[in-house]
Amino acid sequence: MAKKPLRVGTVGCGFMGRTHANAWRQAPRFFDLPFEPVLQAACARGEGRAQAFADNWGYGSAETDWRALVARDDIDVVDICTPNDTHKEIAVAAAEAGKWVVTEKPLALDAGEGEAMVEAVEKAGVPNMVFYNYRRLPSVTLAKQLIDEGRIGRPFHYRAQFLQDWTMSADLPQGGEGLWRLDAKVSGSGVTGDLLAHCIDTAMWLNGPIVRVMAETETFIRERVHQTTGEKAPVTIDDACQFLCRFANGAMGLFESTRYARGHKALKTFEVNGMDGSLSFDLHEPEYLDFFEYKSPEAGKTPSHTAGWRRIHVTNGEHPYMAHWWVPGLVIGYEHSFVHAVADFLTAAGKGRSAAPTFRDALQTQKVCEAVLRSAKSETWQETGAEA
Numbered sequence: 001m002a003k004k005p006l007r008v009g010t011v012g013c014g015f016m017g018r019t020h021a022n023a024w025r026q027a028p029r030f031f032d033l034p035f036e037p038v039l040q041a042a043c044a045r046g047e048g049r050a051q052a053f054a055d056n057w058g059y060g061s062a063e064t065d066w067r068a069l070v071a072r073d074d075i076d077v078v079d080i081c082t083p084n085d086t087h088k089e090i091a092v093a094a095a096e097a098g099k100w101v102v103t104e105k106p107l108a109l110d111a112g113e114g115e116a117m118v119e120a121v122e123k124a125g126v127p128n129m130v131f132y133n134y135r136r137l138p139s140v141t142l143a144k145q146l147i148d149e150g151r152i153g154r155p156f157h158y159r160a161q162f163l164q165d166w167t168m169s170a171d172l173p174q175g176g177e178g179l180w181r182l183d184a185k186v187s188g189s190g191v192t193g194d195l196l197a198h199c200i201d202t203a204m205w206l207n208g209p210i211v212r213v214m215a216e217t218e219t220f221i222r223e224r225v226h227q228t229t230g231e232k233a234p235v236t237i238d239d240a241c242q243f244l245c246r247f248a249n250g251a252m253g254l255f256e257s258t259r260y261a262r263g264h265k266a267l268k269t270f271e272v273n274g275m276d277g278s279l280s281f282d283l284h285e286p287e288y289l290d291f292f293e294y295k296s297p298e299a300g301k302t303p304s305h306t307a308g309w310r311r312i313h314v315t316n317g318e319h320p321y322m323a324h325w326w327v328p329g330l331v332i333g334y335e336h337s338f339v340h341a342v343a344d345f346l347t348a349a350g351k352g353r354s355a356a357p358t359f360r361d362a363l364q365t366q367k368v369c370e371a372v373l374r375s376a377k378s379e380t381w382q383e384t385g386a387e388a
């Protein structure tokens, strides 16, 4: 039976525009979904760029103004892949026009904007989701499954890192096309909102709300030429951030992120240590989840002479999402996390629901990011206000 078409309008044709366009195309080929996404319109600021993107990915038309895209009657879902300072305005307008809305992370520039976005989608009653895509790597989803099965028992410690090195040169300009991440007016913050937001989303999904934080940030290079003016201007983002935290369940947390870790392009890791076991993940080998099983719910305590870390190759049909891909032993990668996000969104929307992380879920991450920045500024512990 022909699936109901769902007409997608993607705003932003850069890095994330590509991952999303690919995901909308792939999801219905690998998953049995209630809708068939139709790539209806792509929007970028330059006409040539929007058209070239539309032609490459098979969108039916191109727009250069997101307002025109949102106003179109032939768009059902607005897919936001633009820099952070645009998310709120586009999402609120889309929700008010009755469109379904999915957006890239972080939800917004700050929690105030995030609240307005949550209000807009909830008032309009439209399905929504934020692309915290790392949750949907099968090994990360497996970690969630193992925790929910009680395999690590009471959690004591959670630690996460996201390290890069691409902004270390003092000659790198800030702001404008390609470098908007270095301008806090456009990005909201530096590594806190860009990188740690991913770590925080995963952490709170696996281990519950982070209730208070104590943070330190640093801006190593304090002035850079701004691309739009050609003049040197103060750098307003955090180049590095580290914070301690407490989870509502009592576990202690330790998070670190920087763009000054020479040699690291995307060292993204997490580890959680519980009474009965530990789990460890490293994005360099995303098809593996490391598991130390001290005690299993079925077999009791592992004999000490056979206890050890186990590398689970997360490629079996029993593993999350993997039955939809190839055969056991064959790996999938980064782009599949976006395909899974689209598949989960369409499945939920088919039941009239949003998919996690919803705008409201992502607002909790935004609150933690904001508390982290507040803490770094005030040099005090800060309550986050994040809810389950």
Ligand SMILES: NC(=O)c1ccc[n+]([C@@H]2O[C@H](COP(=O)([O-])OP(=O)(O)OC[C@H]3O[C@@H](n4cnc5c(N)ncnc54)[C@H](O)[C@@H]3O)[C@@H](O)[C@H]2O)c1
Pocket: 011, 012, 013, 014, 015, 016, 017, 043, 044, 045, 046, 064, 065, 066, 081, 082, 083, 084, 086, 104, 105, 106, 131, 132, 133, 177, 178, 194
């Ligand atoms: N989930 C992830 O892992 C991940 C990774 C990278 C980026 N992101 C997020 O995705 C978003 C986009 O990041 P990116 O890396 O794709 O950026 P990018 O610079 O590669 O692309 C941004 C695109 O938005 C367009 N754009 C900017 N302002 C616009 C406007 N007002 N109207 C229409 N188009 C506009 C630009 O022309 C460009 O095509 C950001 O919110 C970022 O935080 C998420």
